[in-house]
Amino acid sequence: xxxxxxxxxxxxxxxxxxxxxxxxxxxxxxxxxxxxxxxxxxxxxxxxxxxxxxxxxxxxxxxxxxxxxxxxxxxxxxxxxxxxxxxxxxxxxxxxxxxxxxxxxxxxxxxxxxxxxxxxxxxxxxxxxxxxxxxxxxxxxxxxxxxxxxxxxxxxxxxxxxxxxxxxxxxxxxxxxxxxxxxxxxxxxxxxxxxxxxxxxxxxxxxxxxxxxxxxxxxxxxxxxxxxxxxxxxxxxxxxxxxxxxxxxxxxxxxxxxxxxxxxxxxxxxxxxxxxxxxxxxxxxxxxxxxxxxxxxxxxxxxxxxxxxxxxxxxxxxxxxxxxx
Amino acid sequence: xxxxxxxxxxxxxxxxxxxxxxxxxxxxxxxxxxxxxxxxxxxxxxxxxxxxxxxxxxxxxxxxxxxxxxxxxxxxxxxxxxxxxxxxxxxxxxxxxxxxxxxxxxxxxxxxxxxxxxxxxxxxxxxxxxxxxxxxxxxxxxxxxxxxxxxxxxxxxxxxxxxxxxxxxxxxxxxxxxxxxxxxxxxxxxxxxxxxxxxxxxxxxxxxxxxxxxxxxxxxxxxxxxxxxxxxxxxxxxxxxxxxxxxxxxxxxxxxxxxxxxxxxxxxxxxxxxxxxxxxxxxxxxxxxx
Numbered sequence: 001x002x003x004x005x006x007x008x009x010x011x012x013x014x015x016x017x018x019x020x021x022x023x024x025x026x027x028x029x030x031x032x033x034x035x036x037x038x039x040x041x042x043x044x045x046x047x048x049x050x051x052x053x054x055x056x057x058x059x060x061x062x063x064x065x066x067x068x069x070x071x072x073x074x075x076x077x078x079x080x081x082x083x084x085x086x087x088x089x090x091x092x093x094x095x096x097x098x099x100x101x102x103x104x105x106x107x108x109x110x111x112x113x114x115x116x117x118x119x120x121x122x123x124x125x126x127x128x129x130x131x132x133x134x135x136x137x138x139x140x141x142x143x144x145x146x147x148x149x150x151x152x153x154x155x156x157x158x159x160x161x162x163x164x165x166x167x168x169x170x171x172x173x174x175x176x177x178x179x180x181x182x183x184x185x186x187x188x189x190x191x192x193x194x195x196x197x198x199x200x201x202x203x204x205x206x207x208x209x210x211x212x213x214x215x216x217x218x219x220x221x222x223x224x225x226x227x228x229x230x231x232x233x234x235x236x237x238x239x240x241x242x243x244x245x246x247x248x249x250x251x252x253x254x255x256x257x258x259x260x261x262x263x264x265x266x267x268x269x270x271x272x273x274x275x276x277x278x279x280x281x282x283x284x285x286x287x288x289x290x291x292x293x294x295x296x297x298x299x300x301x302x303x304x305x306x307x308x309x310x311x312x313x314x315x316x317x318x319x320x321x322x323x324x325x
Numbered sequence: 326x327x328x329x330x331x332x333x334x335x336x337x338x339x340x341x342x343x344x345x346x347x348x349x350x351x352x353x354x355x356x357x358x359x360x361x362x363x364x365x366x367x368x369x370x371x372x373x374x375x376x377x378x379x380x381x382x383x384x385x386x387x388x389x390x391x392x393x394x395x396x397x398x399x400x401x402x403x404x405x406x407x408x409x410x411x412x413x414x415x416x417x418x419x420x421x422x423x424x425x426x427x428x429x430x431x432x433x434x435x436x437x438x439x440x441x442x443x444x445x446x447x448x449x450x451x452x453x454x455x456x457x458x459x460x461x462x463x464x465x466x467x468x469x470x471x472x473x474x475x476x477x478x479x480x481x482x483x484x485x486x487x488x489x490x491x492x493x494x495x496x497x498x499x500x501x502x503x504x505x506x507x508x509x510x511x512x513x514x515x516x517x518x519x520x521x522x523x524x525x526x527x528x529x530x531x532x533x534x535x536x537x538x539x540x541x542x543x544x545x546x547x548x549x550x551x552x553x554x555x556x557x558x559x560x561x562x563x564x565x566x567x568x569x570x571x572x573x574x575x576x577x578x579x580x581x582x583x584x585x586x587x588x589x590x591x592x593x594x595x596x597x598x599x600x601x602x603x604x605x606x607x608x609x610x611x612x613x614x615x
Contacts, residue, residue, distance in 0.1 A: 060422055062422060111606050113422075117358070119602075126591050133586065277441055280434070281433070281434050281441070283433055284433035
């Protein structure tokens with residue numbers, strides 16, 4: 001681990017990334033609040049889509065429950081925000097996300113992928129119903145207010161930091177034993193098992209990791225709303241948007257989802273402004289187009305035309321190797 | 326109280342079983358994991374509502390229109406949307422992933438269209454609301470009618486699958502699509518037919534449910550979820566399993582709604598699902614999957 005970090009092919013991209021992120025941190029002093037809110041949307045979706053791809057890209061286990069973790073993060077802030085200092089609240093949110101991810105992971109990830117998909121598909125509905133039930137019967141208040149002394153710029157910087165940490169994690173993961181194990185599982189689970197990989201444990205570990213980033217995004221974004229209720233916090237549309245973005249960009253590369261996030265966040269902005277009632281339909285159509293025409297995402301398309309010989313199905317191993325290269 | 330809860334559980338469970346039978350056909354034979362399935366149930370509920378309130382045609386007669394219409398609609402969905410995915414998939418896993426994604430998109434399109442037309446409110450209509458006395462519990466006549474039709478359709482469906490040539494072919498494809506081809510079964514046709522038939526079952530379920538329950542545009546996901554759980558619990562492709570699992574789910578839900586809190590019905594569904602996953606993921610009557 002240590003000696004791989006000191007290699008120049010590790011230092012160079014990390015250094016480049018650090019420079020770019022440092023430059024991005026100055027954005028608030030350059031643009032007005034409208035563009036800041038757009039930037040926040042882009043960075044938050046970037047974290048969500050990258051975190052989603054970190055697990056679902058290599059394993060091809062489609063998680064439809066992004067908003068569950070996001071919403072739990074937001075709710076943790078709503079409940080604890082005025083009681084505890086904000087960093088402690090973030091830790092609590094991460095713990096809550098970890099617990100739920102462990103529960104979901106251990107009950108479904110030892111089975112075939114379809115059980116996981118089904119479980120996550122209905123999970124949003126379940127969590128929303130349980131939270132609503134709790135609020136109606138125990139606290140007797142349906143909504144909650146979040147008044148915290150956190151500005152839009154603070155949110156932006158926090159998200160940017162989170163994204164930088166996520167990219168670094170993904171980068172290290174890509175060259176670690178765990179990441180390699182995950183890619184083998186994605187190619188063929190039986191082979192992975194025969195290589196001596198504890199398949200379930202690797203999948204659960206990655207799922208928890210990705211869930212923690214989603215939960216933290218929700219927690220950081222919460223002060224932006226001032227008012228939340230279960231319907232706002234657990235809106236299934238968000239899970240859908242994240243899957244679309246990741247798939248458009250290409251979930252099998254670290255920076256792939258980013259290529260989907262930027263155009264689609266701008267598109268969503270235009271759609272919500274001009275067709276608020278038809279948003280869901282337009283989104284569905286966009287999604288179908290991506291699934292049918294761009295199965296490998298933008299990155300897949302780029303790779304296909306850049307190096308046609310790598311697209312041959314007989315050469316399956318080159319795919320796993322080139323990611324580390 | 327108890328007999329009422331059990332009876333409403335049986336009607337509800339009967340609906341779940343019926344709806345799940347269609348889904349198990351779509352997943353078992355056509356190999357399509359259809360996440361938009363519940364939306365098609367709700368579309369049928371709204372169609373019955375529109376026919377009843379605007380034209381005054383009662384839903385039982387409406388079924389004569391809805392069954393062929395939904396069969397044709399699902400046939401078209403399979404031919405236009407899903408067969409390209411079937412053609413491009415290299416193995417079953419890839420088709421599963423692609424079909425999940427495509428139908429997930431379809432879900433939002435259908436839901437979006439319903440929202441534009443009907444908004445987010447709850448709907449219901451009056452149809453045979455009179456009470457009938459069953460073992461000391463006053464039961465609305467529409468529930469009895471719905472249950473009766475569910476039994477007729479469920480039984481008819483079962484007989485079609487087990488007693489006819491077409492049904493046997495469908496079951497053969499469910500067991501092994503490769504070998505089915507060797508005995509001159511047109512697998513593509515069978516898959517398309519099974520998908521359409523499954524969709525027709527969804528429509529029947531939707532119409533029957535609309536007779537006695539209030540429904541809204543956002544209920545589709547819950548229906549899909551329950552149908553999926555019933556399918557897994559009963560074992561994929563197992564009709565009898567779907568019936569038993571549907572009844573268990575319906576009764577458990579009705580008991581919790583009556584004695585604990587109606588706000589926790591999805592929690593019950595999930596507890597049952599978790600138990601199935603932890604104890605016997607291949608389903609109550611399912612064979613162990615290799």
